[in-house]
Amino acid sequence: MMKIxxxxxxxxxxxxxxxxxVRQGHEVIAVGRQVSSLQPQAHVTVKAVDYNQPADLVDAAKGDDAAIISLGDLGVVQPTEAIIQALQAxxxxxxxxxxxxxxSRRSRWQxxxxxxxxxxxxRLAYYRGxxxxxxxxxxxRNSGLTFTIVQPPTLTFDATTGTYRHGDYRGKSLLGHISRADLTEFxxxxxxxxxxxxxxVFVQQ
Known part of the structure; x- marks a missing residue:
């Protein structure tokens, strides 16, 4: 069991x-700007943070074993920098x-x-994202931490299938898809x- x-x-x-x-048996610290929609449940501690306040992030990360960052597409650079600094601290x-x-350019060469x-x-059409x-x-990559960068194509709300592919598979495609359930299981x-x-790592169904 880990504390994530x-x-x-x-x-x-x-x-x-x-x-x-939680399904896999871990303790979770669930962190976000707006967390009022998260329902209390066993093995989950919910914490609201301001990504401009380093003390909030350090408090959320203290005593944990590992971290997952899932911030969306826009307005993510400064929060990512702040989170990494907190994890290092x-x-x-x-x-x-x-x-x-x-x-990333490195992954595109795959x-x-x-x-x-x-x-x-x-990329030209959606440059900002x-x-x-x-x-x-x-x-x-420059953080000095042990990292994995997960790169899925389109995400769906379909059920878990357990049949997704990852790593060095044939047919990697921006036009592909994967359910959020399968993505998070991976x-x-x-x-x-x-x-x-x-x-x-690429991952898709």
Whole structure:
């Protein structure tokens, strides 16, 4: 069992992360700006934070074993920097972050030539979101922590299937999808089994 702090816990993925971490037997510290919608439950402690207040983040992370960051697409760079500084301050060395498909130049080189071009076109069309993900990627890689950067394509609200692919699989595609339930099952399992350390990983159905 681990004690996992989840930043962005009240978001559409964060809620699934809470459920999955508890299902797998872990204690959860559920952290976010707006947490009033999170229902109290066993093995979950809810904490509201201001990402501009380092003391809030240090208090949330103190005594935890690992962290998951799931902040969305926009306005994520400063909070990510603040979270990493807090994790460093309390000696949490294992972190997992959810970004997006092809969210770094390094990961895009894992794609086949056609998909590489498609992702670059999407980057031009949605530059701000892609740029934020690239900055998050850089922050994590330069943090000195043991990290995994998770890069899914489109997320759905479908049920768990357990049939998703990850790592070096054929057919990686921005046009693919994965349910939030399957994504979070992968993320919690990956975090606790020490797979994909210090690298980014694609995951999709």
């Amino acid at each position: 702090v989840i930043f962005g816990a009240s978001g559409s993925v964060g809620r699934y992360l809470i459920t999955e971490a 309390v000696d949490i060395t294992r972190v997992e972050i959810l970004t997006g498909f092809g969210g 794609l086949n030539p056609v998909m590489h071009v498609i992702v670059w076109a999407a 892609f740029h934020n993900k690239e900055l998050q990627d850089r922050i994590i 993320m919690v399992t990956n975090l606790t089994s020490q797979r994909y350390q210090n690298q980014s």
